[in-house]
Amino acid sequence: MAQTRKASRYVVPFAVAGVAAATIGLVPALAASGDPDLPEITAQQLIEKIAASDTQTLSGTFKVSTDLGLPSVAGLADSFAGASGGATGSTPSTDPADMLTKLISGTHTLRVAADGPEKQKLTLLDGSEEYSLIHNGDDVWAYDSKANEVLHEKGASAGPAGEKPDQELPGTPKELADEVLKAAGDTTSITVGGTATVAGRDAYQLVIKPKQSGSTVESVKIAVDAKTGTPLKFTLASVQGGKPVLDAGFTKVDFAKPAASTFAFEAPEGAKVTEGTGEHGKAPQDVEKGLEKEFGGLDGLFGGVPGTGDGQGVNVIGEGWTTIASYDTGAEAPKTDEAPKEFQGFLDSLGDEVSGRFGSGTVFQTKIVNALMTDDGKVYVGAVTKQALVDAANAAK
Structure with a gap:
């Protein structure tokens, strides 16, 4: 369980890529x-x-x-499964969710x-x-x-x-x-x-x-x-x-x-x-369904250990195109130098350190979906700019 919790700290940036892909569908x-x-x-x-x-x-x-705007994510899901002790190998290669990741x-x-x-x-x-x-x-x-x-x-x-x-x-x-x-x-x-x-x-x-x-x-x-x-x-x-x-x-x-x-x-x-x-x-038509299967859904992804639902739930901030969802993972933010080697380059390419009244943290970015994870484990995610995430985190203090 300790190994799974440690691995779950690195799911957030991977989830950003997955949620971004979920906007694509077929x-x-x-x-x-x-x-x-x-x-x-x-x-x-x-x-x-x-x-x-x-x-x-x-x-x-x-x-x-x-x-x-992502680096290559080929094989990243399998790498994560290995790092977290998952059983991806038991999933048929014909699973639609796996096929849809090719469209990222x-x-x-x-x-x-x-x-x-x-x-x-x-x-x-x-x-x-x-x-x-x-x-x-x-x-x-x-x-x-x-x-x-x-x-x-x-x-x-x-x-x-x-x-x-x-x-x-x-x-x-x-x-x-x-x-x-x-x-x-x-x-x-x-x-x-x-x-x-x-x-x-x-x-x-x-x-x-x-x-x-x-x-x-x-x-x-x-x-x-x-x-x-x-x-x-x-x-x-x-x-x-x-x-x-x-x-x-x-x-x-x-x-x-x-x-x-x-x-x-x-x-x-x-x-x-x-x-x-x-x-x-x-x-499933989108990668979110694949995330649901593998990690217990977005609530599991941002709620601590995947699939356990031990986070503090989801808060919705704002409306319309600038809606932001906030989560409390109950875990420290990931540190790049402690990440499994399969993820270090991925985290470096997506991560951007930020600070404000909320403290400090890292913004993981794509061209559409971005997520701020604070050092105390809170996550703010949405199709919004980096500054909008920082403003939301500051307003929550």
Whole structure:
């Protein structure tokens, strides 16, 4: 237990990377250039067009490019598991949460198909290798061609008493757009920023920006199909400038109904098949689900020893784009020179020492999600600037 507690002190900066990745999800996007001449439309009308969209079927290819401003995190999860005595080796390589960590950085090509809420397929292409997630009725299949392994979950589309799971496979641009629009209020500016051509289709550009200062988000842009109202593109830009945090988009899209055979799956000959227990069957869409599985969720990450929930709970500071969550880990802040060697370079690259009325601590930074951990073990985390975290910690004294 002592070794686990010591290792947990180094989870915070790793969690920052994970939570940042959780903002990405599996979102089709990336646009071709173009400026089609379309009828004028107001932001309210465009939002209503999105809300009225009832796209049930589609197939296509899209690319996802992410730049969180992070150093290489390849193998970091396995390194942490080793340092904390975890049993990552017992997790099938086909676990969707593990696959999704690949989207934290770089550019990836995916294929997607959907036929209503009961049939979806997503394939991540990596050279000649493929990772596929297939949801067909009550069955969810995950297949890793490199390892030739299959994970099968039965009854994954419904929970107790027929309830649907919180996350369904795969995520769509509309789902992410709906979440962004629901969060919009007095703290948000929403305008129409011209037009674009996405995968050969005419689209309007919906531009969403924080009105508040202190957010790390510069803007969110959603390209909306002019004909169907289906969101086709999602771009997330940071106030740091440079490459977008997320620039992903359809390079090809077809709204015709995919063939039923698209969602059929049989394990290849010789493949290792693991029958799931429900732990992986809800096909998580984001890395936060992976954190939930590995570390007991964000409350476990910031609540002392992962999974024990022995912290002091979560306080929410502020509102809108500058919301900050604060935690008390009940443990001293990590010291880089005491960290496991696998984490020393990672901590150095993310960490920035700060001080104020609260005392002193370290801000762990990405281009979107930042976290301040004080020397006495308190954590302040949000999509806000370093100064906003310091101000929140000072105000709490």
